[in-house]
Amino acid sequence: xxxxxxxxxxxxxxxxxxxxxxxxxxxxxxxxxxxxxxxxxxxxxxxxxxxxxxxxxxxxxxxxxxxxxxxxxxxxxxxxxxxxxxxxxxxxxxxxxxxxxxxxxxxxxxxxxxxxxxxxxxxxxxxxxxxxxxxxxxxxxxxxxxxxxxxxxxxxxxxxxxxxxxxxxxxxxxxxxxxxxxxxxxxxxxxxxxxxxxxxxxxxxxxxxxxxxxxxxxxxxxxxxxxxxxxxxxxxxxxxxxxxxxxxxxxxxxxxxxxxxxxxxxxxxxxxxxxxxxxxxxxxxxxxxxxxxxxxxxxxxxxxxxxxxxxxxxxxxxxxxxxxxxxxxxxxxxxxxxxxxxxxxxxxxxxxxxxxxxxxxxxxxxxxxxxxxxxxxxxxxxxxxxxxxxxxxxxxxxxxxxxxxxxxxxxxxxxxxxxxxxxxxxxxxxxxxxxxxxxxxxxxxxxxxxxx
Numbered sequence: 001x002x003x004x005x006x007x008x009x010x011x012x013x014x015x016x017x018x019x020x021x022x023x024x025x026x027x028x029x030x031x032x033x034x035x036x037x038x039x040x041x042x043x044x045x046x047x048x049x050x051x052x053x054x055x056x057x058x059x060x061x062x063x064x065x066x067x068x069x070x071x072x073x074x075x076x077x078x079x080x081x082x083x084x085x086x087x088x089x090x091x092x093x094x095x096x097x098x099x100x101x102x103x104x105x106x107x108x109x110x111x112x113x114x115x116x117x118x119x120x121x122x123x124x125x126x127x128x129x130x131x132x133x134x135x136x137x138x139x140x141x142x143x144x145x146x147x148x149x150x151x152x153x154x155x156x157x158x159x160x161x162x163x164x165x166x167x168x169x170x171x172x173x174x175x176x177x178x179x180x181x182x183x184x185x186x187x188x189x190x191x192x193x194x195x196x197x198x199x200x201x202x203x204x205x206x207x208x209x210x211x212x213x214x215x216x217x218x219x220x221x222x223x224x225x226x227x228x229x230x231x232x233x234x235x236x237x238x239x240x241x242x243x244x245x246x247x248x249x250x251x252x253x254x255x256x257x258x259x260x261x262x263x264x265x266x267x268x269x270x271x272x273x274x275x276x277x278x279x280x281x282x283x284x285x286x287x288x289x290x291x292x293x294x295x296x297x298x299x300x301x302x303x304x305x306x307x308x309x310x311x312x313x314x315x316x317x318x319x320x321x322x323x324x325x326x327x328x329x330x331x332x333x334x335x336x337x338x339x340x341x342x343x344x345x346x347x348x349x350x351x352x353x354x355x356x357x358x359x360x361x362x363x364x365x366x367x368x369x370x371x372x373x374x375x376x377x378x379x380x381x382x383x384x385x386x387x388x389x390x391x392x393x394x395x396x397x398x399x400x401x402x403x404x405x406x407x408x409x410x411x412x413x414x415x416x417x418x419x420x421x422x423x424x425x426x427x428x429x430x431x432x433x434x435x436x437x438x439x440x441x442x443x444x445x446x447x448x449x450x451x452x
Contacts, residue, residue, distance in 0.1 A: 021229060023071055023092035026191075031086070032069050032230030036141065037099055040067060040234075050111040054099030057108035064108040064237040068096040068138075072229030076222050080214070081194050081204075082136075082151060083235065088193035095154050095223060096233055098195050102205055103185035105195065105237075106173050114239050116173020117246065119207065120200045123444075125336045128326040129170040129200060129207035130296055132246055136169055136196065136206070137236040140227075148236060151196075156224040164221065167209050168240055169196060175203035206237075211322065244269070247293040250331065251281070253313040254302035261309065278316075289324040300331025303430035307340070307423050307450050314340040333433065335446065342447035346420070349376055349389045356418035357406055357443060359435060362451075363424060369431070371396050375409035399434045406439055419443035425450045 021027075031037065037054065050057040055066040068083055071091045081094040085102045088094070098105070106116055117131020139148040152165035174187035187193060187203045194204035198221050199214040201207060227233075250266040263281035265274040274284065288295055299317055301310040314337040321327045330336040345351045355376035362370045373394040378387035394405050410416065419439055423432055436446055 021072070023073070025092055026089040027091060028089065029069075029071075029084075029086060029091045029097045031099065033067075033232045036232050037067055040141070050108055052100065052104040052108065054101075055104050055108050057111040059112050062112045062239060062242070064105070064112060066105060066108075066235050066237070067099040067141075068233045068235050069099070070096045070227035070229065070231035070233060072227065072231075073223050075224060075226050078219050079155060079221050079223055080198055080218070081192065082154070082196035082198060083194075085188060085193035085195055087189055088191060090192040090194075093192075096227075096235075098235070101185075102174055102187040102193065102195060105205055106185065109171055109173070109237065112239075114171055115244070117171060119172045119175055119202050119204060121202060125330045126328055127200075127211055128296065128328055129172050129209060130246065130328065131171040131173065131207075132244060133168045133209065133240040133294070134171050134206065135238050135240055137238070138233045139236075141232040141234055148234075151235060154223060154225050154227075155198075155221050158220050158222070164198070164208055164210060164212060164217065169206040170209050171239075172204060172207050174205045241292070245292055245294050247288060247295050248328075249285070249295055249297045249325075250300070251297050252300050252302055252331070253305060253310065255304055255309075261313065282320075285320075285325055295325040296328040297325045298329045298331055299327055299337050300334035301429055303333075303428065303433065305429050306426050307429065307432060307448065308425040308452075310335070310429060311340040311448075311450050314338070333437070335429075335433075335436070335448065339446045340448050340450075342420070342449060344449075346447065347449060349391070350386075354416055354418075355389070356416060356420045356447075357410065357439075358420045358422065359402070361421070361423045361427065361432070361435070369427075371402075371435075373402065373405050373409060399438045402435060402438045403442060406442060417443055418445040418447070420447050420449060422449045422451055425452050 044051045044056045048059040055064065057064045071094055079093065079095055081090060083096050083098050084090050084094040085098055091097055110116065114132050118126060120126055120129055136151045137148040138151040140146040155165060157163040157165055174185055176183050176185050187205060190203065194201050196206040197204035198208065199212050199217050248268040250268060252264040254262055254264060256262040261278050262275060263278055265281050265284065274281065285295060301313065317327060317337055318341060327337060349355065355378060358374035360372045360374060364370055373396065375392045377390040377392055379390055380387045382388055392409065394409055396402060396405055421435065
């Protein structure tokens with residue numbers, strides 16, 4: 001108790017001696033409570049601990065505690081981050097700044113047995129934050145006897161009936177890469193240096209479990225309390241479950257011996273495979289979700305499926321996405337499921353901007369597959385606000401001709417990365433995927449229109 005009182009006095013005196021700074025744009029953050037941080041650090045001696053600067057991991061309690069300083073924003077200020085790291089320049093968008101380095105926070109979480117997950121990554125078709133769920137609490141160290149509260153109580157959600165703040169946060173572990181044989185935490189050094197983000201951010205340590213794009217949720221979360229500039233907080237991170245709840249699953253849709261659709265389900269956590277009917281596989285996944293497991297499903301399509309069959313499977317899983325399972329990434333040599341579900345209005349040239357490349361596959365009278373690339377040239381020389389669209393067609397025979405033809409038609413400086421395929425409904429994926437692979441590096445965003 002005496003130590004807590006001392007910390008409170010030191011923190012208060014330090015804050016009083018530091019003039020408040022108004023953060024309205026990118027700016028460097030300087031530690032306010034230097035002495036109080038040292039006192040807190042020196043007090044961390046009991047239990048099975050990992051003690052790093054500004055962060056302590058307790059394996060016995062299975063919790064991580066870290067220090068943060070309030071930025072001092074007024075009530076109603078839009079928040080894009082709950083916590084950012086010391087090297088961040090985004091204090092103007094955050095509730096508080098941590099004393100601890102993100103790399104050390106990750107080490108602390110791993111010390112108590114929580115594996116890091118993955119951040120969202122649109123290039124990898126990962127649109128859900130992946131990782132174990134945690135609850136985050138905070139308490140003021142400048143107030144003697146202050147109790148801990150959910151850190152989300154610092155915020156107000158303008159949509160309380162469907163709040164973003166009721167399900168905890170996902171421990172993604174941030175963004176890392178190898179340099180000189182050593183792992184480097186990029187979240188520590190590359191803005192925004194997010195520790196706890198309030199939208200799906202591609203390098204944050206903790207993210208929202210919902211799909212929450214930055215532009216979609218901007219302005220929705222605002223500060224509900226004013227904490228004075230430099231207020232020292234102890235933030236507590238606790239895993240929701242004592243055992244891993246993330247369950248990565250690989251699901252391959254294929255035809256059985258009776259030509260009925262079946263699902264080959266591979267439980268990546270336990271290396272268990274199941275080959276069963278669609279109905280049985282769905283029942284198993286539903287049971288896993290009801291037991292509390294967080295299913296991240298990578299859906300892939302057997303090459304023996306027709307494009308129509310693959311599309312029908314994609315439609316079913318699109319209904320389930322976010323309703324018991326989370327579709328995550330795409331399989332090797334397979335399509336991302338949404339590639340098979342484009343908007344039909346996109347068939348019209350005037351309803352698209354920019355214009356994608358088009359590949360049309362049809363069959364002639366002898367059932368031979370005819371291949372044609374279409375490039376839509378935009379002519380802006382006329383009057384009006386819209387260009388004149390001029391389709392130019394290029395026939396070809398071999399898939400190996402397609403990528404060079406794309407360069408020839410669009411020019412080597414063309415920035416378009418989207419390709420539309422128009423294919424017969426009964427065409428096998430095995431006869432179509434070589435076209436996707438041929439242009440995958442240049443045109444990675446694929447949409448497939450099924451011609452019935």
